[in-house]
Amino acid sequence: MSPRTPESTEPTAPERQDGEARRFTRRSLFGASAAAAIVSRTALAQEGDNLPPSVPEWQLEPGEETLSQPYGKPSKFEANVVRRYRQGLPEPPTRLSSFSLTPLQDLHGIITPNGLHYERHHGGVPTIDPSEHRLMVHGLVERPLIFTMEDVTRFPSVSRIHFLECSGNTQNWGAPKPELTAQDTHGLLSCCEWTGVSLATVLAEAGVKPEAKWMLAEGADAASMTRSIPIEKALDDALLAYAQNGERLRPEQGYPLRLLLPGYEGNTNVKWLRRLKLGAEPFQTREETSKYSLLMPNGVARQFNFVMQAKSVITSPSGGHRLTGPGFHEISGVAWSGSGKVARVEVSTDGGASWRDAALQEPILSKCLTRFRAPWNWDGGPATLASRVTDETGYVQPTREALLKVRDVRSYYHYNAIQNWSVAASGAVTNAG
């Protein structure tokens, strides 16, 4: 159906009836020859035909039927809002061990849609039948136990909103690559409402022995990935999560069961969780020795860097965006801390020479993304946008220079410095590191 032109907006009664008849004819055509109808429709539609004073075509015929999508999808006009690999980085030798990035520059609020949660897998995404999934709890416990998923979901449940961030997020150690977007620089970051059972509840069922100081968490993927977790964290705010944002976990996030350690580096939040073993010492797995350790300038490696330090990033405007012209633009972004709540976010439009407070959007939750916003009247000249978070412990997000004084690219992980975006007079926004 082509849009109704201004000339046809005041039809006489007979004309309106003709219009109805025409619409029915066209719907029949769709049934008979959808392809031909689409072609004719495209040929008829002209730019501006859907704009006032015309009535747009989607008002002139019924839309898709109810239940045309039993599981709904985003509008086709949002097809570019997807996960992807990092620009400029060579494809990995295998996608079985790789990552994908959340499109932060296209998201709003603090919740990451399940299909856009970042991925990091070490041996592919397993297809696990929940009826055949088991969680084993053993080691330094009074009663070694095995749980079915039905058992796990029968425990008292709890829902909490927490961010997850891969500690390899944001590789701004070197000279900034201008073409990088917020997805490239910060996209190993997502935030969901997680539902599950408190790990302390499940561990109490097995009875943790006093000498247990560490807990090995093991996945049921092809990597059987393992990390050692301090018992203090396991008994504090850890969850065994089976749902995210209201539905069961996505396979990429550990279906049917994952460990969720609020504020801890992503890798410790073991997916497809099959085994918890209590021990007296850390198990020194590959992921906590040769990976996810920080090689310091003195050649010594720092391991067990669990807490994701306070960090923030402006997501709008950000790399790849283009401001349409001078005048009002809202600066918006997200801030978070693995140590607790965000206390303050400041923004700068002059590369950190001066700062002013941004408004924090409620809710402000512990170990969770907080959305911040600040009004900005762009004068049309070059500008450098930056944000700086302070968390409730008083920790202030460092500058890149300050971070580089302590460690450098050799440490790779836990880059949390202030992010700068350059705005050119043309309106083009690029990564300034």
Added chain:
Amino acid sequence: MPDRIGRVALAIAAIIVSVAVSAADRYDLGRPATPAEIAGWDIDASPSGAGLPPGHGDVRQGEAIFAAKCASCHGAHGEGKPMDRLVGGIGTLHDKKPEKTVGSFWPYPTTLFDFVRRAMPLNAPQSLTPDEVYAVSAYVLFLNGIVAQDTILDADTLAKIKMPNRDGFVSAYPTLGAKP
């Protein structure tokens, strides 16, 4: 005597109270894991040697297994490409571009055994027998100059190996929580 009876009664009462409390904390969900079930899944090995299975393997056997199942990703002699380099780089951790390999960086020999046993090769994890994992471990350590060519590794000999970077790690937990 009455004193003793009193003490026993008190002790029994204490047990009853503790059972009542712990039962109240519990939901009676799940079932006991049998020793056989645990044995099938309990595949981790620790630096103390705990968890290393019976069996043994030598460098020559490891060379053959490596050529067949590892070299396509890690290079004929562990030089890497397309996947991680396993050999060399010892003494480079202070350099501008450190070479982090099993030989130069990994602090424990048990981590090598544990990782190969659970995750390698990428296309067929947990397909190697304990003997084969000992053999491959021996070969990788031999390529790094850490063990001699005639080495036979088992649970005892593997755990005793001191890796070149054994003292190169410090723990950030819990003291460094939020430091840069």
